[in-house]
Amino acid sequence: MSDHGEHGAHTEHIVPVSTYILVFLALLVGTALTTWIAYIDLGKWNTVVALVIAFTKMLLVVLFFMHVKYSTGLTRVVILAGFFWLGIMITLSCSDELTRTWEIVPQGWNMIIPFVSRLF
Amino acid sequence: MSTAIAELHETPAESGVNYLNATYGIRSWLVTLDHKRIGLLYLGSITLMFFVGGMAAVLMRLHLTEPQGALFEPETYNKMFSTHGIIMVFFFLVPSIPATLGNFLIPLMIGARDVAFPRLNLMSWYIFITGAALALYATLSGGVDTGWTFYPPYSSLFSHTHVVAVALGVFIAGFSSILTGLNFIVTIHKMRCPGMTWFRLPLFIWAMYATSLIFVLGTPVIAITLFLLGMERILHVGIFDPAVGGDPLLFQHLFWFYSHPAVYIMILPGMGVVSELITAFSRKKIFGYAFVAFSSLSIAIISFIVWGHHMFVTGQSIYAGLVFSVLSFLVAIPSAVKVFNWTATLYKGSISYEAPMLYALGFIGLFTIGGLTGLFLAALATDVHLNGTYFIVAHFHYVMVGGAVMAYMGGLHFWWPKITGRLYPDIWARIAAAIIFIGFNLTFFPQFMLGYLGMPRRYAMYPSEFQVLNVMSSAGASILGIGYVIPLIYLIWSMRYGQPAGPNPWGAKGLEWTTQSPPLTENFEEIPIVTEDAYNYASEAARV
């Protein structure tokens, strides 16, 4: 059965201007925040915080400016799939690039499950 | 012919109007928005590329009849195998079934009038032939000698061949596949006719959907990879150069992230075709529809997490090797499910042996061999011995030629009456299928043995003890070549002199068989309403 018309939104949801303005202000605040924190030494947490803020800003743009909050499940699956696949590319590439110096030491649990001691 | 008057008094079937003769002239073909005509435009282009790539193969096999090489300098031989690989992979196999049969059939099979974005569809073809023309021009100007894999640092720093031009041709053609995949995904989601639920779709559509997922998710990565390679080569900035901290293996990761799923782009549509052929020529519904449908999706998804098996011996870490080896065994499972289900479909079916069925049966056997030998390569220990040898060459030719190309030939023959409105002479088709099967096995089975015995691939010369097997392989190649030329002749002949076909010469199930042959430009006079499952062969359909 064709999907057209079945999700009921014959007219698209109209987002109030106030919502747009609020999201816009939040994005500006996020930008200022992430810039400010960059000048404070948090060690390795600088990267984490910067990425968390970036993800939050992205979420705001996606949900409100790109109307995904008012979109079908299919749209969300498509977006998630894109990021998931990017994640696969990064993760599995890193599984090689970051483990070049790992040696196999066949003793203990490593004899049964190689590298297991590396993971715990 | 006065079509205006004809429309008033006759049905389209009576007046003989169809998508081929609705408008005339080259221009009407070059600006067409009809998915069927675009499919034929692709058919012409990829047939040309097939014979160019095949020419390179013929020259290679002639060269390899002698241990010291019969025809070329080693540098030229390197260009031969590179050209053969690049043209066959990027300009024949990847677009073959999707762009020709997919474009033609998908709207018909789902009961739609066209794809979601017809202008994008035409643009895809123009992009494809631009990329192909550039690659052909670069090939004729000297080509590349890097292999189809373009590995740096050779391709970026040391090769004196037309790397950038050929890579650009591939890059451009990649956009063609991305847009085709995008078009198919939206078409299948949004344009199915009333009653055509997901689980009533022909399995060819499931296979094309899964293939389109790979097009969309994988192809952009090879695009950016070739872009970075081009940057390094043109600007001499060391992105993959170890001397400045770059990693050649990073190129390989990015390259194979696409290129492994790409091989599933090449085989999944073939599997979809085989599902259609097996059911039609056993006159029986598929065994385990849902399993076959989900196996297509599983193959597409799992194909993205196994690419490191191409890098077991190139310097990848042992840890990554372990991970990719385990995952590579996983990907064999859905393929096996399909083979079991096709076999179960055949069981107690009412089987006939027209040419399409011969190709389908050949596919099942040859794909099984190719797939099983892939498992030899997924195991780390055996891969160390077999990597870089002719075993690999034999493995992938079994799946790509014994598998994908045979499925393509089978599909071409099966839907030929629908596409052209003509029947081809089946006796010649069966003879050609047999010649192809014999020639194929004679070409590539000896290569398994050569690889196991240690003959390296991509070498212009070899130790003399391998000559017998090489000559056998070359003899097989000449038979295989003849086998491919014969259909070219009778299929073209049939377009003019073949017996006119009715709407459903095979008595097959599927919406495409409910329309006239060739179909109307708008596919259906009225959009169909589907009430039955796919492959509903319980009720006999009269052959027309």
Next chain:
Amino acid sequence: MSELAAHGAHPPGFAHQYEDIEQQRDAGKLGMWTFLVTEILFFGGMFTAYIIYRLLHLASFIQGSHNLKVVYGATNTAVLIVSSLTMALAIRSAQTGRKKGTTISWLVFTWLLGAAFIGIKLHYEWWPDWHEGLVPRFHWFYNGPHAPGVEMFMVFYFCMTGLHAMHMVVGLGILTVLLIMTARNKFSAEYYAPLEISGLYWHFVDIVWIFLFPLLYLIGGRY
């Protein structure tokens, strides 16, 4: 079914491979989202390479990041955020049936902000980078520590921001087409799909920059 889809009377912009305008709109949006997924993977390839090299050569990349001017990166981030707002308002203007002048105004603002982004980049970042000898291979006079790694960082900087800028330029082209279409009364409260779909593209390009800014400019130990 839409009340406009009376037999034979389809709204403007209707394409005949579809059954009705809703199907066409759904298909258009799904198509653009699918295209954006391909863009995620396209940029993603470079992000993957960047992440790996950053993890392997952290000191060089931190050093390289210090060559970038945060004030202009931050300003440009704000510029793009404003442009996303104006784009959203342009679409809303068409969606709510405002006069075409309103939609055109918002589209013009978006266009100007996009052009400003590129202008700031060229004038305050890339041109000075050239002068300071920070362009790999072509004008490279860096004498500081970790020179090879810093050069690699700058290669990625120019490739990633360059690719992003190319997408901005395409976006400007799309906006120009939309401006012309709006001026020619192609859009209404019933049919504004090209605006909406182009908006998705524009917001996506903004999101890429939202990640480029911290990754390239900010996580370089600036304390």
